[in-house]
Amino acid sequence: DQQVKQNSPSLSVQEGRISILNCDYTNSMFDYFLWYKKYPAEGPTFLISISSIKDKNEDGRFTVFLNKSAKHLSLHIVPSQPGDSAVYFCAASPGGATNKLIFGTGTLLAVQP
Amino acid sequence: DVKVTQSSRYLVKRTGEKVFLECVQDMDHENMFWYRQDPGLGLRLIYFSYDVKMKEKGDIPEGYSVSREKKERFSLILESASTNQTSMYLCASSLPTGWGWGQPQHFGDGTRLSIL
Known part of the structure; x- marks a missing residue:
């Protein structure tokens, strides 16, 4: 059962416009949420949390x-830049000292020049 | 900046081999994690460790084991490699949430493992 869902596998946006990436979760006990950005052949990079x-x-x-x-969780990027093109993962923490995270399946953002 | 280093970027092994993936972090983090990333499946947690010699199973531990003998090093072991373990493996570390509201995990660049 997928507790963190990113229903859009991909998104294409024009440079300078707003990118909106969405994430839904099912567990009301999640108390901390994060977004990561991942370029090909690199590890995910922490972007922002709430x-x-x-x-x-x-x-x-x-x-x-x-x-x-x-x-529901969303990430807004304004203005979008070509360097923002990457896979974005949302993640949620169910709390507890071990800081375990549950990740979504990712959304590939393509920012067109 | 936090540095998480994975020993190999690319690795090719044969079915049945015992495979070791090494991860080292330099920030004195208590927590360390191993994930695999597969297309359409996101990041799935294999094992994690919250202290030296302590470990817990994640969501997909079958076929894997881990070792944490020193705080900075967390090893993932494929006991007998199989083709369905071909994947991108990612290591991460973090402070425990006792330091405040959740803590971000910091990732290495990953090891692309192919099992032939």
């Missing part, structure tokens, strides 16, 4: 929104 007590967190061009009632 705790369950917040509904928005912003870092430069990247903003993560959390809607707990809908169990």
Whole structure:
């Protein structure tokens, strides 16, 4: 059973426009959410996170929104740049000292020049 | 910056061989993790360790074992490699969540393992 779902395998956006990547989860006990970016042949790189007590967190061009009632997470990238083209994974933590994460299946973002 | 180093970027082994994948982190992190990444399946947790000599099974531990003799090093062992273990293997480390709200995991660049 997939507890963290990214229903769009791919997304194509024009340079300068907004990219919106979506993620849904099923476990209401998740208390910390993260986005990672992954280029081919490299490991995932941590991008931005949000705790369950917040509904928005912003870092430069990247903003993560959390809607707990809908169990929905989104990442907004504004403005999108060609270097943003990568696979984006969302992840959720069920809490506990071990910091275990549950990952989604990823969305491939292509930013067209 | 956190540095997680995986010993090999690419590895080719034969069916039935015992395979060792090594991972070292330099940030004194308590937690370390092994994942495999397959197309359409995302990252799936194989094993993790929250302290030296401590380990717990993840979601897909079958066919794998791990070793953590020192805090900075976490090894993944394929006891008898099979073709369905051909995959990208990723190691990660993190602080425990006791340090505050969740902690990001920091990843190595991965080992692309092919079993022939």
